[in-house]
Amino acid sequence: MVVEWSPFVFWVVIVGCLAVASPIMAGLTLAAAGTVLLAGRKR
Structure with missing residues (x-):
């Protein structure tokens, strides 16, 4: 299965x-x- 790295797929992954x-x-x-x-409280 080859996925085209279109901007849409790129944004979905991000x-x-x-x-x-x-x-x-x-x-x-x-x-x-x-x-x-x-x-900070312990000091």
């Missing part, structure tokens, strides 16, 4: 990747922020 990565990135960002806040 949007799909962002949709999957967004929750993961949000979770990592929250975890990092929480770690920084906890480290």
Whole structure:
């Protein structure tokens, strides 16, 4: 199966990747922020 790399397919792939990565990135960002806040309070 050969997929033509038309701009439409390109954007669908990008949007799909962002949709999957967004929750993961949000979770990592929250975890990092929480770690920084906890480290700041311990000092």
